[in-house]
Amino acid sequence: MKSIFKRSFFAVCLMLVGGLLHSQNGAILITGKVLDYQSQSPIEFATIMVGNSQDNTVLTGTTTLEDGTFSITADTDSIYLEISFIGYVAQRITDFQVQSNKVDLGTVYLSENSQTLEEVVVLAEKSQTEFKLDRRVFNVGQDLSSNGASALELLNHVPSVNVSIEGQISLRGSSGVQILINGKPSVLANDEGSALGTITADMIDRIEVITNPSAKYDAEGTAGIINIVLKKEEKKGINGSISVNTGIPDNHSIGLSLNRRTEKFNLFSQIGVGYRELPQNNNTINQDLLTGTTILSTGTDYRNETFYNFILGTDYHINSLNVLTLSGNFAYEIEEQPSLTNFRQLAGDDLLVSEWYRQENTEATNPKWQYELQYKKDFEDDKDHTFLFSALGNFFGKDQSSAFENATITGSEAPSNQQTATAFSETKYTFQADYTKPFSEKVTLEVGSQYVITDVANDYAVSNLVNNEWVEDPGLTNVFEFDQKVLGVYSTGAYEGERWGVKAGLRMEMTDLSTVLTNTAEKNQQNYTNLFPSLHTSFKVTDRFSLQAGYSKRIFRPRLWDLNPFFNIRNNFSIRTGNPSLNPEFTDAYEINSIYIFEKVSLNLGVYQRYTTDVVEQVSTFENNVNTLRPINIGTNRATGIELNGKYSPNKWLSLNGDFNYNYFNRQGVFEDKTFDFSADQWSSKLTTKIKFPAAIDFEVTGQYNSKYQTVQQAVSDNFFIDLGVRKKIMNGKTILNLSVRDVFASRNRESEILQNDFYIYNFGQRGRFITLGLSYGFGKGEAMEYSGGRRR
Structure with a gap:
């Protein structure tokens, strides 16, 4: 593998040097x-x-x-x-x-x-990936296989980004990613609440990947920032699109996008209604190596959702220099989570001791809303001289009840029945002001501030059936309160000449965090102030070859789900829990990128390094065949990697987009007197082929491979999967027919093993194949779009 990597690296370098030697004289x-x-x-x-x-x-x-x-x-x-x-x-x-x-x-x-x-219907086809000074922009309109996809599934087609089947988002192989909506934090980007699923492919204009953000951005996210920019059409008159989807497993939805623009007002709205089923097959092995006893579990979990999503907003152009925007988003989900898991207990000689099943019936309602008031002022002296103020409010709630019934098949009696009740609410307010002042065509100053208030309460109760009576388990029942306030101020200065540019900035953030377990009066108080510098520079060697370099310091603050000590007992032999004493991660990120554009080929080659302290790792502890997974701060991680993105368009009907990422990392740390020092590597590659056939038919196929990798305890297996999409334009492009198949061969699995001195754990999960057929119609001056339903966790 390393020899292949070296040969590829030198081959790319020779191509870049060739571009430099290409004569531009005359x-x-x-x-x-x-x-x-x-x-x-x-x-x-x-x-x-x-x-x-x-x-x-x-x-x-x-x-x-x-x-x-x-x-x-x-x-x-x-x-x-x-x-x-x-x-x-x-x-x-x-x-x-x-x-x-x-x-x-x-x-x-x-x-x-x-x-x-x-x-005429405007059907502008943007380049799928664009490279800018501090980010890469992925334009959604070209991604055929996104039809029927949620935002989580769409992210998996973005270069450098990977989404596991559990919905965990990583960037360049590292978690701790900050997800923004329209450049701001949002409850819709709460990955643990899976609210990203209420954002669907037709609502998204582009996805921006910022691996090394400037000081202007919130310092949250050690791996970088992913910014999801939603569509807000502003063509004059009435414009819109209506779409219908159906799929296997059940995935049915109707979407409407509508926009009306006058001289003073721009009214925009999107409505979505749908139903979706998300099955997942699971297989686990918990083995006590000291006693030889083993617990085997096999089953299928379902996540069935009926969802409603409504976005409404308006821009009021007070005059040519002042714009006021008021927008709101409301989403409501009704969940049903039936599951059936079969358990077997084996003795040390692999003899069957007992067998039983555990049946779950979970119902939940999830209201989510968001509103924003934004004011933008432009100044007459320069189009880039602006002031922007926004006030953003978010709410996410969950009212959930679960019943777990255990029934004996053979052998000793099954564990007792259980039931849980959850009342969860998260409220977040974000106030932000940004001022940009160009002093000349080459020199620009930016200053601003942000204040984020997060207030969370989670009332969680577990009861066991004892002698036909429900008895609350005090060890698993509590009210967890989470309160966090973050104040940030920043300033950046930039110089941009014809060929050379530099941008430097400094951000200061003050964090006040407190958590309380009400029943036990356990408290965790953290107050800290940090400085986050950033530096970016670029040099245009020729019109076809540019170099970029950047540095930034980042933070990953533990989220509610990382701190909350009570989480999930779906499988009561595999429990996830939080850690109220968790500390934040800090990362210093460095990178150098080269961009080469020549006729039919464009290449981006980057080298990066990240050094992270107080790394948060999921660590398993084992007792009585019960695996408890808990996040722990363990030491440091130094990752050095190389990334290559390229596009090749030999003719008008064929284009190839490739993405390759490799990183080598060194972990050092100690937990409970045990050393976790080791070195390992991981890599991923992605190739998308687009073909334009006659009769306005487009075809796209994407293949992705993720190598195996190692954590402080786990060895995670590799996987390879293929997505494809077909699109047919009819009625001069006003109507579009889409077919997408995600995970064509049902090969996108997650398989992991943990082997310690006293226990062994094996986990396997599989989502399977998803097929979606969609039809959309654009009216007015709008475009026909692909609307998708549901979400994926």
């Missing part, structure tokens, strides 16, 4: 900016075509960036330019001056074509 650099004539706003993805003025042949082309700017080179000055965008009158430019091999077109204005707008 090339003419053409720059400019494209704006909407009426609104004066930038037009993103406008087409810039360069043609030969002598024979009218097309020489090259590009598209504008988010701010409307573009840059393109030509090998001759006998050219003309044509600038166009669907719905606008095209501009043809033939008169310009070449000075020092440069042409500055300044600002080009495009006017709307009223006749075209009534007839």
Whole structure:
């Protein structure tokens, strides 16, 4: 494996050097900016075509960036330019001056074509992955296999990101990822509550992966930040899309996206209703190596959900410089979790001692809501001179009851029946202010602050059936209260020249955390203040080759579920619990990236290192054949890795997107007088092939491989799985028919082993294959979109 890695690394380096040696002498650099004539706003993805003025042949082309700017080179000055965008009158430019091999077109204005707008549906196809100074942007619209997917499943198609079948999100092989919605923390991004499932593929515009965030961002998340940006169409008039999905296992949903834009108001809304079943097969072995006794369990868990999701918001353009936005999101889930698990107890000579089954019936309701008030002010002196204030409120609740019935099949009597009751509520308020001031075209200053208040209460009770009466178990019953306040202030300064740029920042965060177990009066109080510096720089070697480097310091604060000592007794021989005394992790992250773009190939090669202290690891303790999994702070971890992302488009009908990540890590730590020092590695690769067939049919297949890896106790097996999607456009693109198959061969399993001196534990989990068929229709000036239902934990 290491020899393959070395050969691949040197091959890529030779390609990069080749790009540097490619001659650019005599090339003419053409720059400019494209704006909407009426609104004066930038037009993103406008087409810039360069043609030969002598024979009218097309020489090259590009598209504008988010701010409307573009840059393109030509090998001759006998050219003309044509600038166009669907719905606008095209501009043809033939008169310009070449000075020092440069042409500055300044600002080009495009006017709307009223006749075209009534007839054309805009179906702009963005590049799937874009590279920017401090992030990578994954555009959702091109991902065919996302049809029928939740946000969690969609994340698994994003470079550098992996989502396990349990729903754990990792970035470059490391957990501790901060999930943001529209750049802000949200209860919808609460991974333990699985609320990401109420965000569906059609609602998402793009996903931003920020592996080394600047000081402007919340310092939470040692592995980095994943920002999910939701769609909010602003085309004038009424625009929308309606979609219907059905699938196997049961996955049925209806979605509606609607937007209306006037001169002063932009009203946007999304509605989703659906039902979904999520089965999972499980197999565990708990073996006491001292006594030889073994507990075997095999069963299937179901998570059946009826869900409702509603988003409503409006932008009020007070004038050309001031915008007020009010938005809200409400989601409601009704859960049923039936499961049946068979248990067998074996003696040391593998003789059957007893056999029984445990049947679960769980019902829960989960209300979630979020609201935000945002005010943005632009200043007349510069379009980038802005002030932004937002107030965000979130609530997530769970009212759950579970009944566990144990019945003897043979041998000794089964454990007693149990029941649990959970009343959970989480309220979070976020207040944020950001001010950006450009002092020149090259120098910019940013300052801001953020205050986050989190208040959680979890009332959890377990009762056992004793002599036909329910008796509450005091050892597993308590009220857990979690209160955390984080105040952050930051400042960044940036210089950006024609070829070289640098951005430095410093963030200070003050954390006040307290937890209380009400029944036992156990308290945990933590107060700490930390500084989080960041530094980013970039250098444009040529128009086709750039270098970037960055450093940042990050923190991972233990979440409620990490601290709450009571969690799950679904399988009462495999229990998960929290640790109220858990300390935060701190990570220093360094990385260097090179970006190479040449005609049909684009490559991004990065080298990174992360050094983390007080690493949080899940550690198993074993007693009476019961495995209790608990998070513990154990030592340090130093991970060094390399990452390669590439895209190759040999022609108009075929494109290949690849992603490779390898890291070698060194763990050092001691727990209960036992040393956990070891070194290991892990790697993952992903390849997506897109083919455009005749008759407006698109096909996509994604294969992903995750290598085996080691934790302080576990050895986790490798896995390989394939997703595919087919899309057919009809009615000139107003209607889209989608078919997606996720985990085609049902090979996406999680298998792990723990072998200690006194016990052995084996775990196996499998979700299986999911097939979804969807139909969507776009009306007005909207696009047909793929709507999906449900969520995946």
